[in-house]
Amino acid sequence: MIEKGMKSAFAAIVGRPSSGKSTLLNALCGHKVSIVSPIPQTTRNQVRGIVNRPQGQVVFLDTPGFHMSEKKFNKSMMDNVTKSLSDADVAVYLIDASRKAGAEEEGLMARLVTLRKPLVVALNKTELKPNYADELEAWVREKLSPKAVVRISALQETGLEAFFDAIFANAEEGQAFYPEDFYTDQDPSFRIAEIVREQAINRLSDEIPHALYVEVADRELRDAPPAESAKPVPTLWLRVFLIVERESQVGIVVGRGGEKIKEIRQAAQKELGKIFTQRIHLDLRCKADPKWRSKDHLIQSILGSSQPKE
Ligand SMILES: Nc1nc2c(ncn2[C@@H]2O[C@H](COP(=O)(O)OP(=O)(O)OP(=O)(O)O)[C@@H](O)[C@H]2O)c(=O)[nH]1
Ligand SMILES: [Mg+2]
The missing domain is CATH 3.40.50.300 (P-loop containing nucleotide triphosphate hydrolases)
Structure with missing residues (x-):
C-alpha cells in the first residue's frame, strides 16, 4: 500500500x-x-x-x-x-x-x-x-x-x-523500492573491487588508471586465530588482483621494493574497514592480462551489473 x-x-x-x-x-x-x-x-x-x-x-x-x-x-x-x-x-x-x-x-x-x-x-x-x-x-x-x-x-x-x-x-x-535502512544495493565483491580500484587510481598516473581492472578472487569470512586471552576476531579475508594490460605496467603498480602496491593495499584496507564491520585482511597482487579491454567476456563482466546476481 x-x-x-x-x-x-x-x-x-x-x-x-x-x-x-x-x-x-x-x-x-x-x-x-x-x-x-x-x-x-x-x-x-x-x-x-x-x-x-x-x-x-x-x-x-x-x-x-x-x-x-x-x-x-x-x-x-x-x-x-x-x-x-x-x-x-x-x-x-x-x-x-x-x-x-x-x-x-x-x-x-x-x-x-x-x-x-x-x-x-x-x-x-x-x-x-x-x-x-x-x-x-x-x-x-x-x-x-x-x-x-x-x-x-x-x-x-x-x-x-x-x-x-x-x-x-x-x-x-509511489511505494519505496528498498527498505529504509538501505543506502546502496551493490554486490559486496563489486564494492570491494571498486574501493581497491579507487585507492589504486588515486596513486597511479598516465595510462595506468584506464588500463586497470580489479578482480576479487577470494572472499571469506573467518575467525582470526585468537591472540593470547583475546576472543577470536571475525575477519574478512580477501584475495584481490589489480589487473593491468602489460607486463611493464605490473612493475609500475608494484613499485620499487613493492612500496606502491603496499601503499595501495594499506589505503584500501583502511577504506574497506569503514564499510565492513569485520576486520579486513587484504592480500593484494598485480598481474597483466594483455588487451583485456577488447575481450568481450571481460567487458561484459566488468561493465555488467553492480548488483548481486539473482
Ligand atoms: N571544486 C569542486 N570539485 C568537485 C566538485 N564535485 C566534484 N569535484 C571533483 O571533481 C573530480 C571528479 O569527481 P567525480 O565525482 O569522480 O566525477 P564523475 O563525474 O563521477 O567522473 P566520472 O566517473 O569519471 O565520469 C574529483 O576530483 C572531485 O573531487 C565540486 O562541487 N567542486
Ligand atoms: Mg563517477
Missing part, C-alpha cells in the same frame, strides 16, 4: 567525465557509495544510491561520464548511460560550471533533447571562480527546457536542498 503523499523515483545522474556525478551521489546518500578520482572515466557501471527523505525515496543512478569514443570498452560503458536513462523516471544532467561546454556536452545534449522524461539540470562546482553558470544556464534552458536548474557544489554540499526539492517535484506518488 502506498502511504498517502509519499513519492518514489529512480533518478539517473548523467554528465561528462569528471563533472562530479559520483561526488554528488555520495553527498546525497551521506555515504561513500561510488568511487571518486580526479581522473576522467572513473565510474564504469551503473551504481545505485538510495536516499530516504520525509517526502519519500529516491534511487539515484550514478553513470559513467558521457564521452564519444570508438573503442569497444568505452562504447560499452556508454551503454550503461543509455540503460540508466531508460531505467529512470527523472534525469539529472550534471554540468561542471567551471568549464565551458565542449563537444561532449553537445553530444549528451543531443540525447537528452529526445528524452521524454522530466529533466533537472544541476550546475556543479559553482564555488570555483570564475564559473560559467550564467551562460550554461541560459544555454540549457534554451535547448532542453528543463523542469528546473539548480546551482550546487557537490564537494561543499551546498544547494542540495533545492536539488532535492526539484527531484521530488518531478517524482510520482
Whole structure:
C-alpha cells in the first residue's frame, strides 16, 4: 500500500567525465557509495544510491561520464548511460560550471533533447571562480527546457536542498523500492573491487588508471586465530588482483621494493574497514592480462551489473 503523499523515483545522474556525478551521489546518500578520482572515466557501471527523505525515496543512478569514443570498452560503458536513462523516471544532467561546454556536452545534449522524461539540470562546482553558470544556464534552458536548474557544489554540499526539492517535484506518488535502512544495493565483491580500484587510481598516473581492472578472487569470512586471552576476531579475508594490460605496467603498480602496491593495499584496507564491520585482511597482487579491454567476456563482466546476481 502506498502511504498517502509519499513519492518514489529512480533518478539517473548523467554528465561528462569528471563533472562530479559520483561526488554528488555520495553527498546525497551521506555515504561513500561510488568511487571518486580526479581522473576522467572513473565510474564504469551503473551504481545505485538510495536516499530516504520525509517526502519519500529516491534511487539515484550514478553513470559513467558521457564521452564519444570508438573503442569497444568505452562504447560499452556508454551503454550503461543509455540503460540508466531508460531505467529512470527523472534525469539529472550534471554540468561542471567551471568549464565551458565542449563537444561532449553537445553530444549528451543531443540525447537528452529526445528524452521524454522530466529533466533537472544541476550546475556543479559553482564555488570555483570564475564559473560559467550564467551562460550554461541560459544555454540549457534554451535547448532542453528543463523542469528546473539548480546551482550546487557537490564537494561543499551546498544547494542540495533545492536539488532535492526539484527531484521530488518531478517524482510520482509511489511505494519505496528498498527498505529504509538501505543506502546502496551493490554486490559486496563489486564494492570491494571498486574501493581497491579507487585507492589504486588515486596513486597511479598516465595510462595506468584506464588500463586497470580489479578482480576479487577470494572472499571469506573467518575467525582470526585468537591472540593470547583475546576472543577470536571475525575477519574478512580477501584475495584481490589489480589487473593491468602489460607486463611493464605490473612493475609500475608494484613499485620499487613493492612500496606502491603496499601503499595501495594499506589505503584500501583502511577504506574497506569503514564499510565492513569485520576486520579486513587484504592480500593484494598485480598481474597483466594483455588487451583485456577488447575481450568481450571481460567487458561484459566488468561493465555488467553492480548488483548481486539473482
Ligand atoms: N571544486 C569542486 N570539485 C568537485 C566538485 N564535485 C566534484 N569535484 C571533483 O571533481 C573530480 C571528479 O569527481 P567525480 O565525482 O569522480 O566525477 P564523475 O563525474 O563521477 O567522473 P566520472 O566517473 O569519471 O565520469 C574529483 O576530483 C572531485 O573531487 C565540486 O562541487 N567542486
Ligand atoms: Mg563517477
